[in-house]
Amino acid sequence: MGLFSRKVEDVEVTLIDDRSGAVMAVTRLKPDALPASFFTSTTMHLGDANCRWCPRLR
Amino acid sequence: MTRPEYAKAGKLVLRLRPVELIDPKELLFSLPTICDQLPASDGAEADGTEVALRDDDWRQFELVSETLLPVLETEINAVWAIHQSARVGVGFQKVHVRSGLPQPIDDQTVPFADVQGLAGERLCLPLRFDGAGRRVTDGFAFQLDEQHVLYGVRSGASVEILGFYPCPPPGMAGLEDLAARCGLLAVDWCRCVAARPGEASFTSLLAEDL
Numbered sequence: 001m002g003l004f005s006r007k008v009e010d011v012e013v014t015l016i017d018d019r020s021g022a023v024m025a026v027t028r029l030k031p032d033a034l035p036a037s038f039f040t041s042t043t044m045h046l047g048d049a050n051c052r053w054c055p056r057l058r
Numbered sequence: 059m060t061r062p063e064y065a066k067a068g069k070l071v072l073r074l075r076p077v078e079l080i081d082p083k084e085l086l087f088s089l090p091t092i093c094d095q096l097p098a099s100d101g102a103e104a105d106g107t108e109v110a111l112r113d114d115d116w117r118q119f120e121l122v123s124e125t126l127l128p129v130l131e132t133e134i135n136a137v138w139a140i141h142q143s144a145r146v147g148v149g150f151q152k153v154h155v156r157s158g159l160p161q162p163i164d165d166q167t168v169p170f171a172d173v174q175g176l177a178g179e180r181l182c183l184p185l186r187f188d189g190a191g192r193r194v195t196d197g198f199a200f201q202l203d204e205q206h207v208l209y210g211v212r213s214g215a216s217v218e219i220l221g222f223y224p225c226p227p228p229g230m231a232g233l234e235d236l237a238a239r240c241g242l243l244a245v246d247w248c249r250c251v252a253a254r255p256g257e258a259s260f261t262s263l264l265a266e267d268l
Contacts (some may be wrong), residue, residue: 011070018073031065038059039104041189043077051074 015046060105086149089132090140091247093117094157097211097219099186101193108186109199109207111223116187117156120221121242122252123164130245130252133158136251156247161218168217168240170198176232185209186234202227228265 010028017024025046035042043052064070093116136154144152153199174182177200185197199209206227210220225246226233237244238255244263245252253259 005191007077009065009068011064011068014071016070016071016073018075030120031061034061034064034070036061037104038072038190039106039189040191044072046074052077052078 015044015051072219086146086151087153088149089114089118089153089248090144091118091137091154091156093247094155095160095262096187097196097197099190099192101184101186101195101197104186104191108184108193109201109209110186110188111199111207111209115223117162117219117221117249119223119225119244120162120219121168121240122154122159122162122245124241124243124254126144126159126162126239127243127252129158130243133250134245134247134250137208137247141250163218163220163240163242165218166216167215168220168236168242170212170215170217172236172240173208173210173217173220174235176230179200202230216241225266226264230264233264234260 011031011034013029013034014027015017017040018020041052043050045051059070092114096116133154133156137156140150140152140154144150180202182199183199183201185194185199186192189196194211196212197206197209198212199245202208206225207223208220208226209223212218212219220242225242233244234255236242237260243252243254244260246263251259251263253263
């Protein structure tokens with residue numbers, strides 16, 4: 001390992017139910033385990049349920 | 059938000075909605091009409107600086123060359139029929155998909171410079187569709203104020219599509235002059251209104267806010 005190599009930090013991901021505003025889960029993930037961007041609608045599998053992240057208008 | 063941004067912040071908040079299955083027979087459309095064709099989204103990769111439009115908002119209020127009036131009337135009659143026969147409460151059981159005017163503005167009749175003049179000193183921004191990872195090819199947008207957007211698609215030095223979201227700002231200066239100079243009608247498809255510059259209907263269309 002190089003002297004100046006940089007550790008990739010986890011990202012704290014908070015999942016919120018868009019209908020109620022309630023926090024569904026908080027987890028820590030490596031950035032490369034997440035989509036490169038969130039401009040496109042993204043379906044995430046949470047346990048038995050499918051949830052969809054929808055970008056907002058402007 | 060992009061990976062470099064959330065990796066740097068160390069935090070990411072996602073608002074999610076469950077994917078729900080519903081009976082198509084119970085489905086109501088919120089709009090009486092939508093535009094069939096969307097422009098290609100194969101421009102540069104989106105970086106968040108774009109004005110984002112939803113697919114359903116594309117060309118709902120636009121300018122159309124008067125030479126296309128016969129097709130325009132056919133399309134408006136079809137939308138009117140939806141209002142008359144398919145309205146249920148606040149929704150519609152059917153939607154008319156407009157396909158008759160793939161290019162609503164005649165070639166080289168609206169210089170892009172005139173559209174820039176209409177927007178004044180406002181910054182010309184790239185355009186993308188909500189959920190698209192790339193920009194609309196040759197798309198442009200001007201944020202006129204907090205609620206109103208002027209957008210379109212260029213073809214060289216001219217404009218071939220020119221729309222407003224959700225409509226022009228009330229009393230927008232210069233719009234009627236541009237429409238008169240370039241032979242354009244203002245069309246609000248969902249309300250089945252087409253107005254010619256110089257007539258009272260044009261002024262009243264611009265006096266209202268959606």
